[in-house]
Amino acid sequence: MSYKGDIxxxxxxxxxxxDIETIINNHETVIKAVENMEGQYALMLCIAQIGELLNKITTPELKADLPVKDAVAFRNVIVHNYEHINIKFTVRTLKESIPELKTKISSLIKDYEEKQIKS
Structure with a gap:
């Protein structure tokens, strides 16, 4: 796949x-969202999709800046071993890793958009 496909x-x-932020806001807190069956399932689907998409990124420069290995590992736990998901790890992921990922991705997208404006 191409760089543009990765973007x-x-x-x-x-x-x-x-979507994760919306789900959490709808439940007021991360803890309430993961304690709610529908909230937990919705969050897990979003996290799994993020892992799937990160795994498909092929541009070396982008992969180097992103937590591909960790995201794919968590995706695999969700998809293949759902009954053994560690809720404390999930909460930490939602509170820490997802906001960090948002910052990194927003920066990469901003860089891409700035390059498009210049060209």
């Missing part, structure tokens, strides 16, 4: 992060 994936990941 499209970053936009899609950012959308899933926005």
């Amino acid at each position: 499209v994936r970053l936009y899609t990941i950012r959308k899933f992060i926005t």
Whole structure:
């Protein structure tokens, strides 16, 4: 796949992060969201999709800036071993890793958009 295809994936990941934020806001807190069956399932689907999309990024420069290995590992736990998901790890991921990922992706998208304006 191409660099532009990877950028499209970053936009899609950012959308899933926005969805995660919406789900958490609808439940008031991360803890309440993961304690609610529907909230937990929705959050897990978003996290799994983020891992799937990160795994498809092929541009070495983008992969180097992103937590591909960790995201794919968590995606695999969600998809293949759901009953053994560690809720404390999930909460930490939602509180720390997802906001960090949003910052990184937003920066990469901004760099891409600035290059497009200059060219």
